[in-house]
Amino acid sequence: MQPQRPNPPRGGPAVGHRGKALVAQGPHKLPQTAPQMLPAPRPAAPSLPPAAAAPGSARLQPRHRGALAAFALLVLLPFAALVWYLWAVAEDQYASVTSFSVRREDQASPMEMLGGFAGLSTGSSSDTDILYEFIRSQDMVARIDARLDLRAMYGRPGMDPIFTLPAEATVEDLRDHWQRMVRISYDQGDGIIELTALAFTPQGAQQLASAILEESTAMINDLSATARADATRHAQDELDRAMARLQAARGALTGFRSLHQIVDPEADLQSQMGVINTLNTQLAEALIELDMLLQATSAADPRVRLRRDKIAVIEARIAAERGKFGAGSGGEAYATVVGEFERLTVEREFAEQSYLSALAAHDMARAEAQRQNRYLAAHVRPTLAQTAEYPQRLRIAALAGLFLLLGWSVLTLIAWSIRDRR
Numbered sequence: 001m002q003p004q005r006p007n008p009p010r011g012g013p014a015v016g017h018r019g020k021a022l023v024a025q026g027p028h029k030l031p032q033t034a035p036q037m038l039p040a041p042r043p044a045a046p047s048l049p050p051a052a053a054a055p056g057s058a059r060l061q062p063r064h065r066g067a068l069a070a071f072a073l074l075v076l077l078p079f080a081a082l083v084w085y086l087w088a089v090a091e092d093q094y095a096s097v098t099s100f101s102v103r104r105e106d107q108a109s110p111m112e113m114l115g116g117f118a119g120l121s122t123g124s125s126s127d128t129d130i131l132y133e134f135i136r137s138q139d140m141v142a143r144i145d146a147r148l149d150l151r152a153m154y155g156r157p158g159m160d161p162i163f164t165l166p167a168e169a170t171v172e173d174l175r176d177h178w179q180r181m182v183r184i185s186y187d188q189g190d191g192i193i194e195l196t197a198l199a200f201t202p203q204g205a206q207q208l209a210s211a212i213l214e215e216s217t218a219m220i221n222d223l224s225a226t227a228r229a230d231a232t233r234h235a236q237d238e239l240d241r242a243m244a245r246l247q248a249a250r251g252a253l254t255g256f257r258s259l260h261q262i263v264d265p266e267a268d269l270q271s272q273m274g275v276i277n278t279l280n281t282q283l284a285e286a287l288i289e290l291d292m293l294l295q296a297t298s299a300a301d302p303r304v305r306l307r308r309d310k311i312a313v314i315e316a317r318i319a320a321e322r323g324k325f326g327a328g329s330g331g332e333a334y335a336t337v338v339g340e341f342e343r344l345t346v347e348r349e350f351a352e353q354s355y356l357s358a359l360a361a362h363d364m365a366r367a368e369a370q371r372q373n374r375y376l377a378a379h380v381r382p383t384l385a386q387t388a389e390y391p392q393r394l395r396i397a398a399l400a401g402l403f404l405l406l407g408w409s410v411l412t413l414i415a416w417s418i419r420d421r422r
Helices: 019-023 061-088 110-115 125-135 138-148 169-182 202-261 265-296 302-323 333-371 395-422
Strands: 093-103 121-123 182-189 192-198 375-382
Touching: 061 395, 093 125, 093 202, 125 138, 125 182, 125 192, 125 202, 138 169, 138 202, 169 182, 169 192, 182 375, 192 202, 202 333, 265 302
Parallel strands: none
Antiparallel strands: 093 121, 093 192, 093 375, 182 192
């Protein structure tokens, strides 16, 4: 038996092999007629690009508006205020320029001059450093204020609140304003200080620079005097001690001579020795005469007795003269007196030698101090300006505009970066 074909469902025609694919696509795809070949679908028409937006139709976003507002607030408005202040309010300032350095005169010794090492003058960097700090100090401000009245010089001739000084300014305010109006350039390699003094009049600037130069010269002279005093103080102290010691030695020797009534014990000793020698000579002659007389006559001769008496007297005198060496005036031994005199003489001679050495050292110290003489050498005298060069308006405006623009750019980039991260 052959298997029977399944009956087609009710309500629809039979579907062949070609219609199976259509049945698989879904019931709504089934054709109502007999299966036949479907025509190929037509290709869809290409879509046209959207019409370009008309110029000027784009709108600014809120962040763009914020950036423009910040530019106007942070750049344009401060820059315009600065330009208005510089060209409408700021007072003209005149500059007086001076340049100087501290020099030291070194006079070489003859041996150095023969050896070719002599120098005329050299710079002193340490003194220049001191002078640089002194010009910037409050002491210099006080000295110049006492001479020129800086409050009146930098008082407000107009409405400038920055480059002028109020009448009730304190010493600290005056010092801060001084450091803005007096500009110092210091070359440590050459030891040269270049100073620019600013004022509202050419004469005021020149007077200010001249006063600073004079006060600097006075300060260097004080340093030189102090250095000379320090160099000779030790030598002077040694000289004073040597002089006091010499005076004490001479006083002791004078007191010794007054006490013993002897000017020079050595000379007195020589005199005493001369007397003894003379007596010894006479004694020898008397003995010879006595011997000759005894040979010519007998011992009972009166001349023999006279010769013997003369010999006795001479021997007694010699003994008396020799006794003086044992006891001097006042009962003191003559040897002790001579020893004391010699000690005092040695002390006096040593004191004299010490005094001479101290005097030579003092003279040498003074000569050395004179050879190292400091002085202020002004390379450029204070100038008198004819044109107001300050404030430098174009430079200040350009730098301010550049920094304002850079600041606005950085703040804008930071703000946009934070917004994009949210």
